[in-house]
Amino acid sequence: MTVYVLPIIISAAGALLSVVPVLYFEETVSVAASSLSLLASIWILFMPGFNGTFLFIDGLSKLMLVMISAVYLTAVVFSITYLKYIENPLFRKKIYFLLLNLFAFTMLLSVSVNNLGWIWVGIEATTVTSALLVAVENDETALEASWRYIIVVSIGLVISLLSVVLIYGASKNLLLSSLFLSHNPDNLRLLTLGVLMGIIGYGTKAGIFPMHTWLPDVHGKAPAPISAVFSAVLLPVALYAVERLMQIAPFLIIKNFTLILGILTVVTASILIGVQKRYKRMFAYSSMENMGMVLIGLSLGGYGFAGAVVLMISHAFAKSGVFFLSGNLLSRYKTTLTSGINDVVKQMPVTGYGLLFGSMSVTGLPPFGSFFGELMVIYALIKNYGIIIAGVVAVFLILAFISLNYHVGRMLFSESGNPALKKMEQGRTAIIMPVINIILSFGVVFFIPQIISILQR
């Protein structure tokens, strides 16, 4: 068991040590903690699964651990540079890294525990640890976004808590490993009701329609590294809980309900991407669209499930890269308006081309991993529900692709009309981290067989 708790313990230790009053200690210790956490997660990937009283580590948990740790590391490194550009931060750097490490800790805990109640506690704790991080920029809008986040997500999580109570009522048990194996046939309806409520509750945290209202506010206003963590790993962690619920009660009504929510999410997000005036909100809706596709995949199982996981991993790397780059844009152009950004490829070439490839990746263009993930989900959709529903989803995916890449293309290639503008590229760290993440989102393609194999083990 010792190995399996390492990522959790390391991130918790990183959080505690961040407050040691030594100059730059919080940065050093956070980089060390996130690196060690990633190494431990990779180590766990090659270990057999684990089923104990406290922990439940299967293929999905292993992949989630690696994904969270990888984004955690890049976010920590990127934050070191990015924090310098925040003029009036809400709190000191030590508190920022304390909260960031705690945020990672709660996510790592949520995907490792063998108890539905503890998953709830972990995901609720992500709200506590991340709410202040949203408000780092310390202005009225950031505070309002943070407040909306707390209220909307907490209400969703109250519904999930009720779901935990109902599932307990139906099964007299909250251990995942036991719940997967047997159900009391007398209480199947109560179990179904509990699981449906849980899907709504955790769906709120995952930004699933119609409970998504907090998502664009928070992603749009949080500092770039925090938006990256939210989009890349927090939303998937909430969907992880949804997947566990679906594994507990793999009934047709639940699959259909989840599928409908997924399709509505894709449709809504794809339409809203096109009308956005601010690029960070636009990327937020793109995350919502991807989470919708992941939810569709989870509801389908089989190829759909594998596709959902591939999409989730590829999206995590690509979207974190895109949000890092959007932070570079904001720190230089000082605006979140899409219309205020011009000529990026000339003035910030690495950021510009990074954003171009990142946008292609998050909208599912080949050869990025997200394309293959979406393809697998669409294939499973055709196989289970026929060509018409799959066609509708594909049309909205194309709409999202055109809308997002049109806006990004306009920002990157439209002339500023000011030839005197000098190069504005950020420092090395600020451009290396997003580029690495976008390359990783492409690299996922080469590991699809391994991902499927890990999930099947």
Added chain:
Amino acid sequence: MQGIFSLTGFFLIVLLFFMQWEVYVKNIIITFSVSSFILSGFLLYLGIVNEEHILLALSALTAAVRGFFIPYIMLYSLRKDTWRARESEPLMGTATSILISVLIVIFAYILYRSTLYGFIKVPEGSLPIALMLQGSFLMISRRNTFIQMVGYMVMENAIILFSGYIFPGLPFVIEAGVILDLIGIVMIFALLMRIRENTISSGTPDSYENIEELKG
């Protein structure tokens, strides 16, 4: 036991009615504290009758955290934010909000009877459902952030009442986790309120219609 549960649920609903028509935030927080102590008393009774130590511990925790600590933190924050002492522009009038509250209780009964009752078979089980819906109504019908927070906590109290009576035996560690999370949320809430007060220099602080960046 059934009678005590019904009485507790009835008192909690009446207190919530009072919160619904009250405009002074301090009174609402104190009423929430009273309702938490009533809930704690019920859990204590349940623990003694059923000889469940877990319920006794939960009762103590509910009294300490929900009855005392959280209201104390909120009242402390309120003392500094004097302009928050009264909800100046509620979204709806007193009569309307009470009428809706009554309708919510009826709706909760119908909802419970047509859904959960089929599995749970506890006739008075609609009381926590009514409390939950009332809590959410308190949140959406008020602009004041303190009252919204109280609405959220009322929803959680309803779940504690529900699980304590209908499904006793929910692992204590989960209940404790819920309470710890609640403490965290309230602390962050108080901190955010503090900062908001410093950030917002003029105008009506609880009105955010003009935040352009959050549109779309």
